[in-house]
Amino acid sequence: MKILLSKPGLDGHDVGVKVLAHGLKDAGFQVVYTGLRKTIEEIVDIAIADKVDAICMSILSGTHLILAKKMKDVMDERELSIPWLVGGNIPSKDIVELERIGAARAFATGSHVEDIVHYFNSIKKPHEKNGSLNRCE
Amino acid sequence: MKKMEVSTDVNRTHRSLKTAKELNVKPVFLESGFEVNPVYTADDIAGSDIENEIPGEYPFTRGIHPSMYRNKPFTIRQYAGFATPEETNQRFHFLINNGQSGLNVAFDLPTQCGLDSDDPRAFGEVGRVGMSIDTLEDFEIAFRNIDLNKITVSLTINGTAIIIIAMYIAMAEKAGYDISILRGTAQNDILKEFIGRGTWIFPVEKSVKLVVDTIEYCAAHAPKYSPVSVCGYHIRESGANPVQEMAYAFCIAKAYTDGVLERGISIDDFASRLSFNFDIYGNLFEQIAKFRGGRRLWAKIIKEEYGAKNNNSCWLRMIAGGGGGGLTKEQPMNNIVRSAYYALISALSGTQTMALCSYDEAYTIPTEYSAEISLRTMQIMIHEMGICDTVDPLGGSYYVEALTDKFEDEIKKEMKTVEKWDGIINAIANGKIQESVSKQAYTREIGIQTGKIPKVGVNIYTKKEEAKEVEFHPYNAKTAETQLEKLRSIKAKRSTEKVKTCLDHVKQDALDDKNLMPSIIAAVKEYCTVGEIVTAMKEVYGEFKEPIFF
Numbered sequence: 001m002k003i004l005l006s007k008p009g010l011d012g013h014d015v016g017v018k019v020l021a022h023g024l025k026d027a028g029f030q031v032v033y034t035g036l037r038k039t040i041e042e043i044v045d046i047a048i049a050d051k052v053d054a055i056c057m058s059i060l061s062g063t064h065l066i067l068a069k070k071m072k073d074v075m076d077e078r079e080l081s082i083p084w085l086v087g088g089n090i091p092s093k094d095i096v097e098l099e100r101i102g103a104a105r106a107f108a109t110g111s112h113v114e115d116i117v118h119y120f121n122s123i124k125k126p127h128e129k130n131g132s133l134n135r136c137e
Numbered sequence: 138m139k140k141m142e143v144s145t146d147v148n149r150t151h152r153s154l155k156t157a158k159e160l161n162v163k164p165v166f167l168e169s170g171f172e173v174n175p176v177y178t179a180d181d182i183a184g185s186d187i188e189n190e191i192p193g194e195y196p197f198t199r200g201i202h203p204s205m206y207r208n209k210p211f212t213i214r215q216y217a218g219f220a221t222p223e224e225t226n227q228r229f230h231f232l233i234n235n236g237q238s239g240l241n242v243a244f245d246l247p248t249q250c251g252l253d254s255d256d257p258r259a260f261g262e263v264g265r266v267g268m269s270i271d272t273l274e275d276f277e278i279a280f281r282n283i284d285l286n287k288i289t290v291s292l293t294i295n296g297t298a299i300i301i302i303a304m305y306i307a308m309a310e311k312a313g314y315d316i317s318i319l320r321g322t323a324q325n326d327i328l329k330e331f332i333g334r335g336t337w338i339f340p341v342e343k344s345v346k347l348v349v350d351t352i353e354y355c356a357a358h359a360p361k362y363s364p365v366s367v368c369g370y371h372i373r374e375s376g377a378n379p380v381q382e383m384a385y386a387f388c389i390a391k392a393y394t395d396g397v398l399e400r401g402i403s404i405d406d407f408a409s410r411l412s413f414n415f416d417i418y419g420n421l422f423e424q425i426a427k428f429r430g431g432r433r434l435w436a437k438i439i440k441e442e443y444g445a446k447n448n449n450s451c452w453l454r455m456i457a458g459g460g461g462g463g464l465t466k467e468q469p470m471n472n473i474v475r476s477a478y479y480a481l482i483s484a485l486s487g488t489q490t491m492a493l494c495s496y497d498e499a500y501t502i503p504t505e506y507s508a509e510i511s512l513r514t515m516q517i518m519i520h521e522m523g524i525c526d527t528v529d530p531l532g533g534s535y536y537v538e539a540l541t542d543k544f545e546d547e548i549k550k551e552m553k554t555v556e557k558w559d560g561i562i563n564a565i566a567n568g569k570i571q572e573s574v575s576k577q578a579y580t581r582e583i584g585i586q587t588g589k590i591p592k593v594g595v596n597i598y599t600k601k602e603e604a605k606e607v608e609f610h611p612y613n614a615k616t617a618e619t620q621l622e623k624l625r626s627i628k629a630k631r632s633t634e635k636v637k638t639c640l641d642h643v644k645q646d647a648l649d650d651k652n653l654m655p656s657i658i659a660a661v662k663e664y665c666t667v668g669e670i671v672t673a674m675k676e677v678y679g680e681f682k683e684p685i686f687f
Contacts, residue, residue, distance in 0.1 A: 005687075010246035010262050012335020015375055015578050021687045022579035035683035036335045037250070039258070061246065062609030066261045091607040108607065110466055112586050 001124050002030040004052040006043040008071075011061035012036055016087065016109065020056070023113035029120060040070040044078055054104070054120070055084040064090055064106075065097060072102040083123065087111070167423045169380040169547060177535035187538050192487075192528040196436035198429050198541065199529040200487040201452040206525035211483070212490040213515050214239060214291070214456065215508060220264035220616045222279035229283050241291045242279075243267030244301070249336040251297045251671030254620045263617035265609075267293075270301065271624045272664045276308045285314055290321045296336040298325035299347045300670050302355075302364060303657040311662065322363040322412065325351060328389040329368045331565045331681070332574060333375030338671060341566040343678040347653065349396035354654035356397070356407045363410045365393060366456070373416035374462045375571075376578025379423055380544065383431040384551030385570060386413060387438065388561035394443065404443045408450035412489075415455055417479045418463025422540055425531060428457065428486035430544030457483045458492035464499045466605050468594035472496035477514050484524045485531055491515055501608040568684030575686075624666070631664040639663050640673045647677035 003024055005017050014036060021031045032050045034043055047055050059067055064086055071084055083104035090098070090108045098106040104123075107116055155174045157164040166172050174181075190196070193203030202208075225242065232240060244267040247259035253271050254263045263269050268279065294301045302323050309319050327344040330337045337344065351364040369377075369386035377385060390411060397407055417424050436451035445451055459479030464472040473496045483491050493511040495503035503511075518524050531537045558564035565571070584590035591597050639660035646656045653674070660670055 010250050010252075010258070012330075014335060015333070015575070018575040018687075019579045019582045022576065023583070025687065031687045033685050033687045035685055037258075061262070061265065062612070063261050063265075089607050089609070092604060093606075113583065114586065 001054075001120060002032065002050065002052045003120065004032045004034065004043070004047050004050065004055045006034040006038055006046075006055060006057050007036045007059075008038055008040055008043060008057050008067050009059060009061060009063050010037055011059060011063070013060040014058070016060070017056075017058035020058075020087070020113060020116060023117060024120070027117040027121075029117075040067060040074050044071075044074045044080065047082070048078065048080065052082065054082055054123075057084065057086050057088075059086060059088040059090075060109070062089065064088060065094060065101070068098050068101045068103055075102070087116075167379075168419050169378045169423060169427075169544075171543065171547065173422075173536075173540070177539050179535065181535055181539040182542070185538060185542050187533065187541075190532075192532075195440065195448060195451060196433040197452060198433040199532050201432070201449075201454065201489075203528070205487060205528040206484070206519075207528070210519045210525050211488050212239070213512065214241060214490050214492050215511065220245070220268065220613060221620065222268060222270070222275040225268050225279040226281050226283070229280070229288065233283070233288060238287065239289045239291065241293055243293050245269045246336075248301075248667060249294060249296055251300075251338050251667055253666045253668030254617065254624055256668055261612065263620050265612050269617075269620045270304070271620070271666045271668070272627050273304050273307055273661045274623065274627050274664060276304045277311075280308060285309055285312070285319065285321075292321070292323040292325075295324055295327050295330045295334070296338045296344075297667055297671060298323050298327070299351050299653060300657055300661065300667050302351050302362075303654060304661045306359060307658050307661045310658075316359045316362075318361055319359050320361045322366055323351070324368065324414070325365045326368045326389065326414075328392060328561065328565060329371050329386075332377075332385070332570055333371040337681045339674065339678045340681050341562050344681070345392055345396055345562060346650075348393050349400065350652045350654050352393060352397045352407055352410075353400050353402060353652055355410065356402055360406075360410070363412055365410075366412045366414050367393075368414040370414045370416040370458075370460065372574065374460060376574040376576075376581065378577065379419065379427045380547045380551050381574070382416060383427055383434075383544070383548045384555065385561070386415070387431075387435060387548065388552055388555045390435075391438070392561050398443070404439065404445045405447045405450050408439055408443070408445055409447065409452065412454040412456070415457045416460040416462065417457055417482050418460040418475075421478065421482055422537060424482045425486050425537060426540035426544045428455070428488075429529075429537070429541040430546075431548060432487070433541070434545045434548055454489050456490035456492060457486060457488040459483075459494050461494050461498060464494055464496070465592065465595050466499045467599065468602065469496050469499065469605065471594050472499070473510055473514070476511060477518070480515050480518055481522075481524070484518060485529075487529060500605045566684070568686050571684070572686040627664050628666075635663045636660075636665050636669070639665050640669055643670060644673045644677055647674055 005021050007014060007017060021033055024031050032052055034046055068086055085105045086098050086103050087107045088109060090106055095106045105119055155176050157175055160175050162175055164172055190198050192200040192205060245264050246262045246266060247254060248270045252259045254269055292301055306316055309316055325348055327348055348365060355362045355364045367386050367390045369382040372385050373382040432453040435453040439445045439451045459476045463475055476493045480493055493514060495507035495511050497503055497507045555561050555564055558569045585592050585596060588596040642656045643660055646653055657670060
């Protein structure tokens with residue numbers, strides 16, 4: 001399973017997303033990291049080019065709702081149906097809102113790496129080990 | 138048998154009673170990676186210079202001034218961010234009326250990344266985490282009716298620092314100030330931005346060139362201005378251990394220094410204007426030794442390697458504050474206690490300036506109440522604890538001195554490692570430093586999550602508590618709209634022709650590898666925007682390509 005970790009917007013806080021990258025790799029996942037300051041369109045382009053199975057956005061500046069709506073629109077536009085997740089400084093009331101917008105899950109700061117690994121293991125299907133596309137529903 | 142040895146050979150006996158193994162206790166390792174003994178004795182500092190070290194004298198291990206806080210306690214400087222130049226101006230007047238003389242200015246992310254408020258990439262970010270600056274007009278509003286000789290302004294800006302410093306100078310010149318006596322500071326440490334914080338714009342080498350431009354310009358025209366504050370702080374917050382925090386900061390300061398020397402400026406003409414910003418959390422003695430050993434090593438580097446003649450060129454002047462990395466969202470009142478320890482560490486380490494995070498900063502915008510507690514924490518220490526009475530009160534402690542020596546050696550060793558990586562500029566450009574720091578952040582985080590690294594309220598002595606709601610600086614769409622309106626109006630008023638000439642000049646100077654300060658000062662005086670100047674520079678320099686190591 002291949003997971004895209006991304007940093008949308010101008011926020012440069014990347015300690016958390018890199019910690020997660022190490023954690024996912026240690027747990028046997030393939031990881032692609034976009035680096036800082038990507039637009040949602042750029043992130044989705046990378047997701048398609050790299051044939052990833054899920055997209056994670058790390059957002060610590062408080063702009064998660066704006067960016068999530070944009071992600072939903074761009075995903076619909078490109079007719080991409082892989083799960084996308086949000087992580088970062090997220091108030092609990094916004095976790096529900098993010099999932100309503102279309103995020104598969106939202107993990108607030110303080111979440112354990114183990115729990116995120118557990119989530120990805122839970123959506124992993126046996127045949128996905130070979131990186132087959134079109135996986136979410 | 139052992140008793141016999143005590144009477145015949147004191148030193149050897151001390152040694153034989155010291156190690157964890159000999160005393161049959163568990164070994165203890167500091168975060169920096171080396172072991173500490175359960176006991177330290179006179180023979181641990183036998184070869185050290187400590188007997189002859191005096192505060193205020195080279196190599197300044199015990200402090201840069203002879204009497205330190207007896208004359209004047211460390212400066213207290215708390216961080217503050219305001220959305221608009223208008224609000225900042227009000228705040229300045231409030232502070233001046235209350236007898237204060239300095240303020241840190243925070244900027245919003247578009248300003249930090251070189252984007253104008255009307256750039257689509259700035260949407261939702263204008264004025265969110267600090268003041269929004271598009272043109273010199275914003276500076277003129279922020280500093281309206283402020284006597285720049287009475288207030289010192291600290292600009293927390295890096296990626297666009299050369300433009301923001303140029304604006305500060307341009308504003309002062311236009312208002313008739315003599316910039317040869319203008320004071321103030323800018324963070325302007327771009328190399329640490331590549332390691333943590335992330336507001337880089339141009340490729341690493343060109344970024345360093347721009348920092349060197351500002352130092353060269355200030356040395357010649359604004360010698361009282363401190364154009365750079367080298368930040369170990371953010372490197373440590375990104376995962377570096379205390380030894381690396383100092384080593385990388387020194388390598389960075391040396392990279393800027395080398396650049397300035399190459400321009401034919403003498404070390405004594407600018408070294409005293411360099412200052413440092415360091416982090417405090419973790420083991421108390423480790424932090425104190427880090428600062429004492431670091432101060433000695435930096436003095437030696439400046440004197441022995443660079444041949445400085447003036448004592449104050451060798452000073453490690455620093456702001457050392459309690460780091461957010463040590464504070465927790467769980468049982469947040471514990472952070473008040475942690476911060477008091479961090480303040481104590483900072484004072485015992487001989488800092489020049491101190492800042493503390495508020496106890497609630499881990500999850501929300503600090504309230505006036507929590508900011509006041511931080512202030513009182515430092516004031517209680519100053520006025521009730523006798524912390525200012527005597528210089529370097531831990532000087533002469535076997536443990537602290539032995540650890541200070543160890544830190545000097547270890548920082549030096551780590552700096553050698555960076556040299557092996559082809560120097561700090563290459564090690565950052567190819568992601569070597571970022572990779573090693575982020576691996577450590579991971580190890581530390583897993584250590585905390587699995588309970589291997591004890592953290593009170595997080596993995597020991599935990600209790601059920603209501604989850605703390607996360608809060609942000611509210612985004613004010615109206616504030617953003619006002620800023621956009623101002624930008625539209627200034628663009629309509631200014632001379633399009635002059636703007637074009639100025640931007641062409643900046644571009645030409647970049648092509649000719651000249652110091653960009655004069656052409657940028659000229660450009661901002663014609664109200665060229667931050668975004669326009671950055672775009673002109675990008676056309677010549679290109680942009681940094683972030684190395685990805687996953």
